[in-house]
Amino acid sequence: MAEDSPPTLAQILEDEGLEPAQLRQVLEPIHPVDLADLITDLGSEDQARILEALEPPRAAAVLEALPPEIRATIIDQAGEERLMRPIDAMSPKAIAEVIDHLPAHKERAVISQLDRGQREEVEERLQYAPESAGGKMTKNYVAVPESFTAGEALRAIQGAVNSETVSVLYVVDDNDRIVGVSGLGSLLRHSPTTAISEFMRREVHFVGVNVDQEEVARTARKYRLKAVPVVDNSMRLVGVVTLRDLLEVVHEEANEDVMHVAGAGMVHPVHSTVRARVRGRLPWLVTALIIELFLAWVISGYESMLKEVAALMFFVPVIMAMGGNVGLQSSTTVVRGLATGDIGPGKVLRVIMMESRSGIILGLMCGIFTGLISWVMNLPRASAFHLALIVTFSMITSITIASAIGASMPFVLHRLKRDPASASGPFITAFNDMLNVTIYLTLASILIGLGALKA
Numbered sequence: 001m002a003e004d005s006p007p008t009l010a011q012i013l014e015d016e017g018l019e020p021a022q023l024r025q026v027l028e029p030i031h032p033v034d035l036a037d038l039i040t041d042l043g044s045e046d047q048a049r050i051l052e053a054l055e056p057p058r059a060a061a062v063l064e065a066l067p068p069e070i071r072a073t074i075i076d077q078a079g080e081e082r083l084m085r086p087i088d089a090m091s092p093k094a095i096a097e098v099i100d101h102l103p104a105h106k107e108r109a110v111i112s113q114l115d116r117g118q119r120e121e122v123e124e125r126l127q128y129a130p131e132s133a134g135g136k137m138t139k140n141y142v143a144v145p146e147s148f149t150a151g152e153a154l155r156a157i158q159g160a161v162n163s164e165t166v167s168v169l170y171v172v173d174d175n176d177r178i179v180g181v182s183g184l185g186s187l188l189r190h191s192p193t194t195a196i197s198e199f200m201r202r203e204v205h206f207v208g209v210n211v212d213q214e215e216v217a218r219t220a221r222k223y224r225l226k227a228v229p230v231v232d233n234s235m236r237l238v239g240v241v242t243l244r245d246l247l248e249v250v251h252e253e254a255n256e257d258v259m260h261v262a263g264a265g266m267v268h269p270v271h272s273t274v275r276a277r278v279r280g281r282l283p284w285l286v287t288a289l290i291i292e293l294f295l296a297w298v299i300s301g302y303e304s305m306l307k308e309v310a311a312l313m314f315f316v317p318v319i320m321a322m323g324g325n326v327g328l329q330s331s332t333t334v335v336r337g338l339a340t341g342d343i344g345p346g347k348v349l350r351v352i353m354m355e356s357r358s359g360i361i362l363g364l365m366c367g368i369f370t371g372l373i374s375w376v377m378n379l380p381r382a383s384a385f386h387l388a389l390i391v392t393f394s395m396i397t398s399i400t401i402a403s404a405i406g407a408s409m410p411f412v413l414h415r416l417k418r419d420p421a422s423a424s425g426p427f428i429t430a431f432n433d434m435l436n437v438t439i440y441l442t443l444a445s446i447l448i449g450l451g452a453l454k455a
Contacts, residue, residue: 013046020053032058036065039074048078051086059086064094068130072101080110088114092121093138100130133216134209136249137230137239143170144196146179151192153182168227168240171200176236178204178229206231209238213249214339220246284427291430295437302441305448311378312444315370315391316437322366322395323402323436324429330355330406331428338414352407359403360396367395390444397443398436405432 012018012026027035027050039047039062051059051074063071063086075083075098087095087110095114099107099122111119121139128134144153148171157166169187171180180200190199206229207216220228220241228246230239241249299306299316306312334351337343343351371392378384409428 010042010046013042013049023050023053024055027054032061033065036062040066040070044074044077047074048082051078051083054086056085056089059083060089060094063087063098064090068094068097069101072098075110076102076106080106080113084110084113088118091138091140092118092125093136095122096125096135097130099126128209131213132209133207133211133213133228133230133241134239136213136216136241136245137209138242138245139239141168141170141227141240142166143172143176143178143237146171146173146195146197146200148196149192150187150190150194150196150199153187153196154192157184169196170229170237170240171196172237175234178206178231178235178237180204181229204229206237207241208233213241216241217246217249287427288430291427291434295430295434298434298438299441302445305441305445309387309444309448311387312390312441314377315374315394316440318370319391319394319398319436319440320433322370323398323432326359326362326399327402327406327428327432330359330403331410334407334410338410348411352404352411355407356400356404359400362403363396363399366399367392370395386447390440390447394436394440394443397439398432401435401439402432405435 012023018026030038035050039050042050051062054062063074063083066074071094075087080087087098090098095110095118099110102110111122114122125135142153142157144156148156153169157169167184169182169184170178171182173179180197180202181204182196182200186199187196205219205223205225207219209230209232216228219225220243226243228241229237230241232238333355334343337351371388374391375384375388378387406428
């Protein structure tokens with residue numbers, strides 16, 4: 001007989017007589033990250049009960065493993081008074097992320113209950129946008145004067161910070177301006193009496209506090225940095241964005257771009273509410289709907305022509321689909337290039353020209369093939385050849401223009417300081433549909449006007 005499966009967390013919590021110490025013992029073997037996954041499916045009362053039962057540092061680790069919006073929801077529903085001990089044990093960065101998602105009155109309540117050191121650092125961090133270098137940085141790093149020796153620098157590291165930031169040592173002048181950097185390996189290879197100024201790297205790559213997190217990740221990738229130093233307006237070292245935070249940024253930005261491409265808004269796939277999902281998608285869908293309705297109005301203007309040559313309607317879906325697909329391919333290529341930093345300011349025109357040339361070649365290939373199919377389909381008609389010409393030239397023109405627009409729109413949005421990934425969403429698809437069908441029907445009306453195309 002098979003053994004009974006172990007009870008689930010929800011079943012364990014059904015025991016009202018379970019003391020906090022007993023619950024803590026039951027939860028001890030579960031890693032904080034796994035426990036964070038488990039509690040997201042529980043009610044707010046059970047979530048608070050678990051976090052209260054855990055030791056504050058462990059409860060803080062569980063909270064920090066959750067996405068900021070989920071973390072804030074748990075604290076909001078359970079009450080900051082009940083969870084103040086775990087909150088106080090969290091890092092200032094994690095507390096600031098929670099506060100950014102809490103109602104204003106609860107923000108003040110949480111801040112007022114922090115100890116002085118925590119409160120000052122959290123308030124300083126809240127001056128910066130959550131997705132900026134200042135919002136992502138940590139002050140948990142080691143900086144030493146350039147007059148230090150290797151031995152003195154090693155003593156400064158010992159016990160100063162956690163393992164995230166000790167691999168890189170920052171060297172500053174008397175005004176706290178960063179003048180050099182040294183890896184831990186380089187430090188260990190030199191004699192304890194050797195001045196750090198003799199072997200430190202003087203070429204330092206850093207970012208400003210207000211730089212967007214995507215630019216921070218791009219800087220780390222470009223220069224292969226394990227951590228990115230952050231400086232204020234006076235060029236003083238004020239923080240460091242660590243490798244772990246950089247990985248989170250890459251993950252966030254990739255998710256955001258994918259959601260923008262789909263026009264779905266930035267929502268959590270599991271925990272976001274129906275309201276949040278609708279709110280994220282509706283603006284894009286309404287925009288696309290308006291454009292498509294305008295397209296219907298455009299087509300209605302050619303009603304008499306379409307009645308005269310009904311075969312023209314056969315290829316409207318083909319023209320729309322192919323133009324939309326090519327436009328999406330071009331915009332996606334450019335969005336990726338902007339995101340990775342491969343496309344710089346001086347390469348904009350070159351990229352648009354290359355995508356347009358690609359569009360011409362693709363248009364020729366697809367247009368000739370589609371035109372041949374059109375000719376075969378309409379051979380009984382006297383105007384089959386002219387219809388095939390319309391389909392061919394419309395396909396070539398629409399794919400070429402769609403490719404150029406698809407490549408241009410991300411640059412326009414980037415210049416307007418909007419997310420370039422929005423150019424790959426429903427808006428650009430609907431816009432291409434309208435443009436491509438208008439080109440197709442306009443060419444057809446010209447040929448009908450010249451008497452070259454008849455039913």
